[in-house]
Amino acid sequence: VTAPAATSPDPTLLHELQTPAAVVDLDRLAYNVDRMAAYAAVHGLALRPHVKTHKSPRVAAEQIRSGATGVTCATVREAEVMSEVTDDVFVAYPVIGRAKLERLMRLPPSVRLIVAVDSADANDELAAAASAAGREVRVRVELDVGMRRVGVAGPEAAVALAQEVAGTRGLLFDGVTFYPGHIRQAQAEQGDDLARLSASLGTVLAALERAGLPARSVSGGSTPAAWRMHEIHGLTEVRPGTYVYNDRTTVAVGACAWDDCAFTVLATVVSTSVAGQAVIDAGTKALAREPMPGAADQGWGALLDRPEVTVMRMSEEHGVLDLSQTSWKPEVGDVVRVVPNHVCVAQHLFDEVVGARGRVVETRWAVAARGR
């Protein structure tokens, strides 16, 4: 991607923005989107990105354009907003409660809706709403593959729930879904983890076959383990989210390089009055207090252009930069870019994202699927 000429005679530059501001490097975004699309294509996997990371139709549209088959959502709000740019929406979250289900059923009729369930209760509620709306819904049975969050465990429970789905009028059994959030790229034992996952998934898929309910879709995947998801036998679809923006954690687990971090929080140095540190105007309400995996005391973010400088403490509107590892002498008014530890939670703290190429502001878009 080459940077086009600026279209305005007097473009806004990053350091002129009011801070804190959420900034996305458009070149890095394009690279990240294309790279994952190529990975999925090479391995014959459908790519259905999770939109929780960006919550923006603008970014989803780029993912679709580069080859994604549809999107993955966690909330009804995300599904509503994303139906503006795609007709293929997977809600990978048990939708419970009549009002929410009614909203889901009011998605445009052109939307091919897929919903995950992990209980007969969720299945029954979904069926009632689908029936009332006269809508056909595809259903994937959520499996717990070791994260112990949601999902049924083992072949018997999976077959029982699949039979429940298949026997419910208005619902179509589409396959299985799982989130291997406990498996991360850099772990030494990852090869074993993926082999174990393949084996246990294989017993579920075989049991479904024997029961006459073969899984058409086998959907899994995450950014931390993204580049090796093809090693999971039987997988048909991947659902990474974080890869569009990346963050400090994605770098730490080995799933991207520092220069692949597309999202930063622009902040201003507001105080240097306490020796050995500088205070920026981005704290927990702009960066989110999300720890790095594994070790404590790694701070809450690091400067894009000086990764040796970390945010060592935060209050709501203050971030305290640790200057012990740098020769940089910040002054009040200096503008910095902070790579957050966990971008999905940080971007959710902003209503708007600024798209920049280099130091030039090129566009802005709403984080439209924020809220409920």
Place this chain on the structure above:
Amino acid sequence: VTAPAATSPDPTLLHELQTPAAVVDLDRLAYNVDRMAAYAAVHGLALRPHVKTHKSPRVAAEQIRSGATGVTCATVREAEVMSEVTDDVFVAYPVIGRAKLERLMRLPPSVRLIVAVDSADANDELAAAASAAGREVRVRVELDVGMRRVGVAGPEAAVALAQEVAGTRGLLFDGVTFYPGHIRQAQAEQGDDLARLSASLGTVLAALERAGLPARSVSGGSTPAAWRMHEIHGLTEVRPGTYVYNDRTTVAVGACAWDDCAFTVLATVVSTSVAGQAVIDAGTKALAREPMPGAADQGWGALLDRPEVTVMRMSEEHGVLDLSQTSWKPEVGDVVRVVPNHVCVAQHLFDEVVGARGRVVETRWAVAARGR
């Protein structure tokens, strides 16, 4: 406060709301507001609540009505929104950057604006903006009294900055401000902490007197140490924020009772498929990942009606309830109320708050000062 008769023939009940939702118990809110106003009045302290906790003109108006002299803000956005309900606004944060300062100077002329500074740079920027706008601004010198975040330390630095302020055309030296965020109600050594704080503050106030710049305002205070702030010698004003809503941390540090928690996140049980736990639809994007002070492993929130049940793990949209200490057997669809660890950060994750009396929804208001 007695509950009025419901005004609608068919009121919405809490458990009918879509979740996650931010809910404020109106009776508890009124009690909390009145109690702090009474404390300040009894001790002859001006009360200038920090609005970061609620970011809502509706709540600020109740604080003003019960006797607050004005409000404290951290962001320009908060100052803009709060100027709808009060003419007395203190921005207790160094405002750096021309665009932000210009916005501040565009507050209605009726607003008596006070700004904190902790550096000559901040003072100069403020003076330039005030001069350009032809606006008089009161300035308080920010002191570091031990939290090591922002502020100047010691009498010499305080006097030097006060002289800088007093010598700047358009700025009026109003006094000093500090945030004793490191002092908490339940600490055994708190008496000593407050005595030490009084002593070091005393040297600053005496030095200012000697320099011919007596501090008209001496502003401090926080919710954790709120009920003993009158023990700080020379204090004229307190700025607690959290007390309107309270949270699990405020209870833990001994500054309120569990039944004083006015703010909860309403959530729905969406999965019980993994044994020993239940999953609710409130995770880091609704509760915020804010640890309890002191000890790890205390979870990220607790149920209002069953405080023995804590949120032991979170993802973005999932909260995992620990059922090991309860005989309660939750079912999919059950609605619960979660008291977050840190309400100021949790409320910022919502655009709207529901005001309820008992189980009845009475009103809704916008978290209007969210955003930038």
